[in-house]
Amino acid sequence: MKRDEFLKALAALAAAGALPLSAQAATAVKMMIPANPGGGWDTTGRALGKALQEAKAADSVQFENKGGAAGALGLAQFVNASKGDGNAMMVMGAVMLGGIITGKPPVNLSTCTPIARLTSEYNVFVLPANSPHKTMADVVAQLKKDPGSVKWGGGSRGSTEHIAAAMIARAVGVDPAKINYVAFRGGGEAIAAILGGNVTVGGSGYSEFAEYIKAGKMKPISVTSPKRLNDVPTLKEQGIDVEIGNWRGVYGAPGISAAQRKALTDMVMAAIKTKSWQESLAKNDWTPAVMTGPAFDEFVEREFASLRATMVKSGMV
Known part of the structure; x- marks a missing residue:
């Protein structure tokens, strides 16, 4: 097989997720953090980026902070700039769902690709x-x-x-x-x-x-x-009958293939097994709450409904 044919075959296998992470071509992950530096999403995104590199699931991670409107500004930028990009990820969570319910932004989270729920606190x-x-x-x-x-x-x-x-x-x-x-x-x-x-x-x-x-x-x-x-x-x-939790996770870009979604999921699952991720859990008092695939899809739908009901009951919507 000629060299160019070999490289094309290798690239096709990597894109389909058929190669182990260590055998895939260099991966440069783009991590959208839809909040300003210093908060929970920022900490989560950077901890995940470090773990991705430690797991050798990514060769480099480029972070971009875009805060405002409960993550809606970052979400809009992610949707518009990352369509079909199998190396793009965005940190998100319960806060984004609440912001979408109250703010009704023109962009829709449902256009993006659920990857994994990571933590709860x-x-x-x-x-x-x-x-x-x-x-x-x-x-x-x-x-x-x-x-x-x-x-x-x-x-x-x-x-x-x-x-x-x-x-x-x-x-x-x-x-x-x-x-x-x-x-x-x-x-x-x-x-x-x-x-x-x-x-x-x-x-x-x-x-x-x-x-x-x-x-x-x-x-x-x-x-x-x-x-x-x-x-x-x-x-x-x-004496105040209130209990509410927070969770955080990651989404992939709109329009990626099932194979690309699986590859991103595998990358994240490799990252959360690393020593650095375990250290981040302990340091930040995060509770592991890992969920992927159809279960995560259904969870987000239930969360939207539950948060909306709670916010209506509390006079916020």
């Missing part, structure tokens, strides 16, 4: 270190007295912390439509606002605030989980 609500409040009970008391005076800071509109704030209001007898929620384009902006005392209470995944909590710069007052995290009391044990 719960949110923590924190106070700035110099806050006059000490507990969630103090925040609720002010919320009942003057809903607009409590500034909730967190991710984009429709994020899990936004939904949780609306659910808290409803649970304590306050009109959710009256909450004063300040949305930030990335975790870095939200952290700066909390540290600067520009919001009353901040919410995000525990991993994003962990170092500031440990340093005493933020005071954790509740978690949205069914049981305590790092000994922070749950909302339920404080």
Whole structure:
């Protein structure tokens, strides 16, 4: 077989996913992170990129941050620029679904290709270190007295912390439509606002605030989980019947083939077996929640329906 014929045959096998990852041609992954640096999606995308390289599933990973509108701006760019690209991936999760429900962007997540759910975690609500409040009970008391005076800071509109704030209001007898929620384009902006005392209470995944909590710069007052995290009391044990989780995953580009989807899935599955990914799970208090294939497709559909119902009930839609 001539050299050019051999190379064409090799490329065809690699494209079809018929070669093991180690035998495939050099892979340059493009990772869209639809948020500004410093948040959960950014941390997830960069941890996955490192793991892909450690697993030798990718020779290089190029990251691009595009924050805004609960990931809708990054999603639009991903949809328009990556059609048919079998090496493109986008970080996404429950926050994006919530943002799509509230914002109704012109782009549709359903045009992209589900690859895998990766992790799950719960949110923590924190106070700035110099806050006059000490507990969630103090925040609720002010919320009942003057809903607009409590500034909730967190991710984009429709994020899990936004939904949780609306659910808290409803649970304590306050009109959710009256909450004063300040949305930030990335975790870095939200952290700066909390540290600067520009919001009353901040919410995000525990991993994003962990170092500031440990340093005493933020005071954790509740978690949205069914049981305590790092000994922070749950909302339920404080008499607020609210529980909501967050999850993150990755999608492939629109218009890729079944073989390309399988190749991306295999790459991600190889990455999550690496030492660096396991270290990221431990460091960020992420719970492994791996799901792929038709099960992940169906999960996303159920999540859309469940989030929409919760948001309607909480007065957000």
